[in-house]
Amino acid sequence: MAEPLLRVESLSKAYGGVQAVKDVSFTLVPGEILALIGPNGAGKSTCFNMVNGQIEPSGGRIFIDGQDTAGMSPRQIWRLGVGRTFQVAAVFSSMTVRENVQMALLSHENRTNVFWRQARQMESGKADEILELIGMASHADRPCAEMAYGDVKRLELAIALANDPKLLLMDEPAAGMAPRERVELMALTGRIARERNIGVLFTEHDMDVVFAHADRLMVLNRGELIAEGDPEEVRHNPQVRATYLGEGLVYDQAKTKVTT
Incomplete structure (x- = not known):
């Protein structure tokens, strides 16, 4: 297996007495597309922004291509070879x-x-x-x-x-787009990532996009990582179904669609 491009160890963030992210660990290898999902308030954005350097962790360590990013600004992390897109697109x-x-x-x-x-x-x-x-x-x-x-x-x-970039961080890339545009954008991203061996970490609420395009999924709930695996494993995980996707979830692979 390839050496991790991104390695996160026991990442945590507390705001006063509220634990937004608690002891989260994961890796991402070059060419892999990894989705970070969870209900609102699960800690996705906080976790995502700690990787990008916008939020300073309360605990834990982040390594990008073997380099510890502790104390680095977002621009310094960008200089390591990290690209970023935002939920609301920003261009001139x-x-x-x-x-x-x-x-x-x-x-x-x-x-x-x-x-x-x-x-x-x-x-x-x-x-x-x-x-x-x-x-x-x-x-x-x-x-x-x-x-x-x-x-x-x-x-x-x-x-x-x-x-x-070696690593591409995408915050809800499908937000605000029409269904066909979402599929086309993520298919394009996946093709480029594999051709150029770029690791992709993305957050997304659209389950069509997640299950159709992610190689692996991580599910957060109340700041804790409750499941991790390929789409099939996560889809049938009882805890994920109960806390996020819903007990009655059925995934129609032929239509690439989530229904209940």
Whole structure:
């Protein structure tokens, strides 16, 4: 088995007397797509943001590619080769699609202090390669303000890939998208992750997306990890069914759909 790209050991976070995350441990290997799910208030976002450096853990350790991230800022963690997308996509709406990717590339290379007239000529070829990879080459010159939300989410993925990440963190990537767009985005993410050997950790409420695209699932409840395994194992786990998915859950594999 491959060496872990991400290793989390006994991660915990307390806010006063409230234990948001309690003694959570897991690993993620290159090329693997791992979903972190659970009911509202389970501690998913807290756990996710500790990995990204936005929240400081109360206890435990996080290693990315063997390096302890204790005390690192989100930007320092990004520099380790960590890409990030957000629940609400954030792009520069006044710029074109290509210019957004160019800015991400220049940031990765610490060249954001150049004049914009010069910057517009830099990294355009590499930006176009990334846009080709995600199927948006024909949109390169479009202003982002004119784009549909599904295309903005795909552009956000392109921006995350500009960092040439080893690890990709995706916070509810399907949020706000139409059902078909959700499937297409996650299928695209999975293909790129396997081609480039990128580890993907994502949180998601859409169970269609989770069960169709995750290699492995972790389920949190009240800050504790209650189940971990492949989709089939988690789907039939009695504790998961009782606390999150529901006792009457039936998963229709043929339709890639969760029903009750």
